[in-house]
Amino acid sequence: QQQVKQSPQSLIVQKGGISIINCAYENTAFDYFPWYQQFPGKGPALLIAIRPDVSEKKEGRFTISFNKSAKQFSLHIMDSQPGDSATYFCAASMTTDSWGKLQFGAGTQVVVTP
């Protein structure tokens, strides 16, 4: 049973455009929501993360929006560049428990065209 649902499965965006990836969860005990970026043949790299006490976090061109009541969070990539072409995974976990397993979404393959 997938605890974090991610959409879309794939996304094509033009250079300079905005990429938006959405994730939804059911477990209200989740309190840590990271996004990972993975290039082909490489390991996932932690991109940005948010906790539910804030509704938005921005790092450079990457922004996480968090809606606690809707149990949804999303990644916005502003001014998308060809170098952003990668697979993006959202995840969620409980850090208040003694062990908080990262529950990953299924992933979104983003292609930024020149």
Add this chain to the structure above:
Amino acid sequence: DTEVTQTPKHLVMGMTNKKSLKCEQHMGHRAMYWYKQKAKKPPELMFVYSYEKLSINESVPSRFSPECPNSSLLNLHLHALQPEDSALYLCASSQDINLNEQFFGPGTRLTVL
């Protein structure tokens, strides 16, 4: 040093071989993880070590045997693998088991013939 390193980058082995994957981190992290990742899928957790002790085994077959010789090193011993075990094997570390900012290594691409 803020990275997790893994060796080898690629490994091809037969079903009767014994091989090991190695992972190293020098960030002082006390939790280390092994994940398996199939193409176009998210990473799947296999094992978690906390303070050099095995804390979590996600019902992984015994042909995979983890080892944590010290706080910086993590090994995964492989024996009698099956072709369906071919995947990218990722190591990760975090400061502590319940501080979930996990940093991943580049992975070992394993092919079982």
